[in-house]
Amino acid sequence: MPPYAGPPVARSDDIAGTLRLLACIVLAIGLMVLDHQAQWLKTVRGYAELLVEPLWEVAGMPARLGRTVREDAATLGRLTDENDALRNALLVERARNARLQAAAAENARLRGLLGAAEQGGLDVQLAPILDIALDPNRQRLTLDIGSAAGVREGQAVIDAGGLIGQVTRVRHSSAEVLLLTDPSHAVPVAVSRNGIRLVVYGRGDHLELANIPMSADVKVGDLIVTSGLGERFPPGFPVGTVARLQPDASRTFLIAVLTPAAQLDRGRDVLLLRGRQATAAAAVPAPGTAGDTPPGAGPPAVPRTAPAEPAP
Amino acid sequence: MSRARKPWLLPLSLLLGLLLGLLPLPDAVVPLRPYWLALVLAYWLLEDHGRIGLGGVFALGLFADLAYGTLLGEQALRLSAMFFILQRFRAQMRFYPMPQQALAIGGLLLNDLILATVVDFAFGIPPRPWLAWLSPLVGAVLWPMLFVALDAVRIGRRR
Numbered sequence: 002m003p004p005y006a007g008p009p010v011a012r013s014d015d016i017a018g019t020l021r022l023l024a025c026i027v028l029a030i031g032l033m034v035l036d037h038q039a040q041w042l043k044t045v046r047g048y049a050e051l052l053v054e055p056l057w058e059v060a061g062m063p064a065r066l067g068r069t070v071r072e073d074a075a076t077l078g079r080l081t082d083e084n085d086a087l088r089n090a091l092l093v094e095r096a097r098n099a100r101l102q103a104a105a106a107e108n109a110r111l112r113g114l115l116g117a118a119e120q121g122g123l124d125v126q127l128a129p130i131l132d133i134a135l136d137p138n139r140q141r142l143t144l145d146i147g148s149a150a151g152v153r154e155g156q157a158v159i160d161a162g163g164l165i166g167q168v169t170r171v172r173h174s175s176a177e178v179l180l181l182t183d184p185s186h187a188v189p190v191a192v193s194r195n196g197i198r199l200v201v202y203g204r205g206d207h208l209e210l211a212n213i214p215m216s217a218d219v220k221v222g223d224l225i226v227t228s229g230l231g232e233r234f235p236p237g238f239p240v241g242t243v244a245r246l247q248p249d250a251s252r253t254f255l256i257a258v259l260t261p262a263a264q265l266d267r268g269r270d271v272l273l274l275r276g277r278q279a280t281a282a283a284a285v286p287a288p289g290t291a292g293d294t295p296p297g298a299g300p301p302a303v304p305r306t307a308p309a310e311p312a313p
Numbered sequence: 314m315s316r317a318r319k320p321w322l323l324p325l326s327l328l329l330g331l332l333l334g335l336l337p338l339p340d341a342v343v344p345l346r347p348y349w350l351a352l353v354l355a356y357w358l359l360e361d362h363g364r365i366g367l368g369g370v371f372a373l374g375l376f377a378d379l380a381y382g383t384l385l386g387e388q389a390l391r392l393s394a395m396f397f398i399l400q401r402f403r404a405q406m407r408f409y410p411m412p413q414q415a416l417a418i419g420g421l422l423l424n425d426l427i428l429a430t431v432v433d434f435a436f437g438i439p440p441r442p443w444l445a446w447l448s449p450l451v452g453a454v455l456w457p458m459l460f461v462a463l464d465a466v467r468i469g470r471r472r
Contacts, residue, residue, distance in 0.1 A: 018400060021367050025393040028371070032386030037436050046385060053380040056328075060335035 110268050113161030117272065125159075125272040126151065131175060135266070137205030140180035142166070144271070147174040155233065157274040163239030163262030164188065164227060165271055180265055181208060181240065189230040190240050192223050201225065201240055201259060208241050208259035215255060221246055225259060235274060239263075322467055323364055326353050327373065331380055344444035347452030348422055350377055350388075351395055355418060356463050358399045359407055370396040387432050391425050398424070411457050419453030 035042045114127065128150075132143040146152055148171045156168040158178050166186065170177040179186050186203040190210075197217050199210050213219055223243045229236025241259030249256045330353035338346060354373070357365060365373075374389030381388065398421060399406070406417055426441075426449055433440060 018367075018397065022393060022397045025367060025371050026390060029374075029386035029390035029393065032375075032389070033384045033432065033436065036385035042385065046379070049379050053376065056331060056380050057335060060332050061337065064337045 107269065110161070111270060114268075114270060114272050117159060117161045123272075124275040126275055127270055128152070128158075128176075128273050129270050130268070138184055140166075140183035140186075140203060140205065140265075141169075142178040142180060142271070144168075144176045144178060144273075145174070147172045147176050149174050151275075152176045152273060157234045157238070159238055159272050159274060160263045160268060162264055163241070164234065165263045165265060167233065168273065178271070181261060181263070182206060182265060188234060188240060189228045190225045191228040191236075192219055193226045193239075194218075194223055198228055198230065199225070208261055210243070210257035210259060211249070211254070213246075213255040213257060215248075215253065217255070219243060219246065219255065219257060224262075319467060319469075322463075323357055323361070326357070326463060329353070331377060334377075335380060344442045345448055345451050347448050347455055348425060351392065351422060351425060352418070352452055352456060352459055353463070354392060355395065355399060355421065356460060358396060359403060360464070360467070362400075362403060367393060367396055384432070384436060384438070387429065390432065391428050394428055395421060395425055411460070414460075415453045415456040418456045419449045422449035422452045425449075 032042075036046065111127075117123075126146075129145040130142055131145040134141045134143075142158075142165075144152070152168060152171050154168055154171050158165040158167060164181060166178045166180040166183070168176050169179040180203065181188060181201065182203040182205060184203050184205055188201045189198065190201050191198050195218055197219060199213060199217075199219075202209050202211055210219070210225065221243050225240045225243065227234040227236055227238045227240060239262035241261045243257045244260045245258040247256055247258075248254070327350065330350040333349040334346065350373075354365075354370065370392045371389045374387075374392040375385065377383075377388040377392070378385045402417075406414055409417060423446075426446065430440060432438075
């Protein structure tokens with residue numbers, strides 16, 4: 002028996018296995034036929050596929066990841082390049098911008114000058130500054146235009162704020178301007194508030210009103226304008242404001258220190274006044290007359306002050 | 314003895330086999346892709362017999378049909394047939410030297426491919442590209458690696 006005990010058991014196992022296989026095959030074929038023919042199984046299958054959808058997601062992940070990494074790398078490279086280019090562009094733009102700002106500031110100054118000219122209906126000429134000499138004893142400007150451009154001796158020089166000085170020497174293509182603050186310069190002026198006539202002297206680095214009678218009505222903050230006396234300067238141009246009042250050495254007069262109305266030490270351009278200079282140019286030498294005549298002739302010449310006052 | 318040591322490995326490896334079959338590949342290589350699920354299943358049927366029966370194989374086949382979008386029941390049929398053959402020759406195959414075992418697996422896969430082609434033909438599905446007939450060979454070449462890898466994970470440090 003023992004020799005035969007094994008095989009029959011195995012055979013019955015085999016038969017059962019084969020039967021089960023057959024059942025599976027039949028079931029599978031049945032399913033396939035149904036799947037192939039019947040529509041309702043297709044909808045069932047559609048629902049069942051929701052089950053395996055996560056599987057598809059997971060299977061697609063490596064490819065998506067790879068694509069993302071590749072795209073990111075490409076993007077990174079492109080962004081790096083772009084960043085470099087932009088950095089360079091930014092530097093260039095910054096430099097350009099700095100230049101533009103300088104130009105804008107200059108533009109504003111020029112507009113100021115033009116505004117000053119237009120407000121008074123003045124005939125002016127724009128003159129670039131070539132050189133300046135600003136030691137206390139010699140306050141001069143050299144302009145970049147000269148007789149070739151119609152500059153004449155004695156012309157008043159202004160900027161947006163007010164009077165700067167006068168032309169004292171003219172060469173072919175340059176001219177020298179004596180600044181208000183030059184020690185040899187004097188301007189006949191009036192206090193714009195009440196018309197009191199005085200003379201402003203240059204003191205090297207500041208302006209001074211000298212010989213003010215103690216009784217005169219001059220206060221700190223008063224605006225001082227040209228009076229037009231002496232015919233050298235047209236009336237009504239601001240010269241400065243009174244910053245400080247103090248008695249002079251003799252204690253019989255007051256001395257006022259002025260803050261210049263013009264920006265004597267700023268800007269690269271000034272305005273030359275034309276017009277009435279055709280007549281005024283006859284009176285030379287310039288600094289001497291401007292400085293010397295008004296103090297003596299000023300106080301008695303009452304009628305001449307009238308046109309000076311309405312101007313500011 | 315080591316049967317219940319890592320119960321998660323069987324479903325995990327089958328899932329991995331399914332995923333490997335779904336993984337997008339360059340179009341030129343797709344026909345060469347071996348039947349990963351069958352390879353993994355064959356390992357388990359040979360090495361850890363009894364953990365998965367005909368019903369389980371059939372259900373796995375149905376699930377694979379859903380996942381791969383094949384005719385419902387096709388892979389169930391193919392895997393069931395493979396189960397039957399492996400059960401028949403398990404005793405012999407287990408003790409084959411590795412090259413011979415790989416060859417036998419290649420034959421098994423070829424048989425499976427023939428079965429699939431028959432099914433395709435029966436239902437009027439366009440036949441596979443001729444390159445697909447090389448996939449059993451690829452499967453056979455990959456078999457030793459798969460076997461060693463799964464063995465290493467399953468038995469672990471014992472070796």
